[in-house]
Amino acid sequence: MIFKFRKKHDLTESDVTDEKVYLQRREILKKLGYIGAGSLLAGNAFNANAGPFDWFSSDDDPVFKTSPLSFKKSGPDSQILTPEERATSYNNFYEFGTGKGDPVKRAQGFKVDPWSLTVDGLVNKPQKLNLEDLYSRFDLEERIYRLRCVEAWSMVIPWVGFSLAELIKQADPLSSAKYVAFQTLYDPKQMPGQRSRFTGGGVDYPYVEGLRIDEAMQQLSLLSVGMYGKTLPAQNGAPIRLVVPWKYGFKSIKSIVKITLTDKEPPTTWNILAPNEYGFYANVNPKVDHPRWSQARERRITGGGLLAQDRIDTLPFNGYDEVAPLYAGMNLRKYY
Ligand SMILES: Nc1nc2c(c(=O)[nH]1)N[C@H]1C(S)=C(S)[C@@H](COP(=O)(O)O)O[C@H]1N2
């Protein structure tokens, strides 16, 4: 698939194609693949002027293209969604810099095609998925989840994806598989944060994460390929990222290229960086403070105006009580 870029300053109001024309093109775009179509909504500052059918090319100012997804919509939800423009412009993705506004600026030229996601390790049927497999092999569904960052802010995001369990089942794990290890793309050419310890927040890349196998098989554990009805923007972890809503956000590893079933607890990036501050489990827990700040409350980034936020109580397991049995008998102060 070829990426078509255009200069941002070339755009005018009339470049935004109306929805009817757009929907007719959707079928064509589907056949072409998934990338190449711009965002329908004009909410994202970086996509605001990008029409769905941009065949201009340019060497500078690339705009990362998202395209609509077909999926089973979630039922009505009482939570106020975080506005799309906030969820796609206030990010942690250290591969593109440590500032919250860095990823949306620096990830626009990120290339996801070709992509290869490998599932290997203690499995009978190793898997290799290309970009199209990510969108077509599983029935996609929308899931509205709360995302609680360890830094004490949170969002409510409508993800689109499939249960991690579905992919693991296809790989047919051996009974010796006790953990699942995840790895982000390593590509310093594309990811400026990976070029030096200084620009990448001291992380030893690639970013790695892990779950116990029963956590990975929990139905809430989601492999997300989209948000707000479209494929993931680069800054949110395109083309595929993990979302584990009862754990702090750093567990939800972005832009995954490898999933390995293993018999040992895998190393995890933030635990390596500061083991006394970030544990392997990282379950949201208002009673266990971060050594440098309280986790009792959070700043919810909400939908009431561009800069709106509410201060609310943080809930155990981020409110996903159904996961509590996974930790029965465990001391969650020790296993933070
Ligand atoms: N590869 C990678 N994955 C990552 C991160 C990162 O820096 N690199 N940051 C994590 C953190 S701290 C959070 S809070 C979430 C943020 O996801 P979002 O930007 O989509 O809201 O991504 C997580 N996944």
Ligand SMILES: [Mo]
């Ligand atoms: Mo985070």
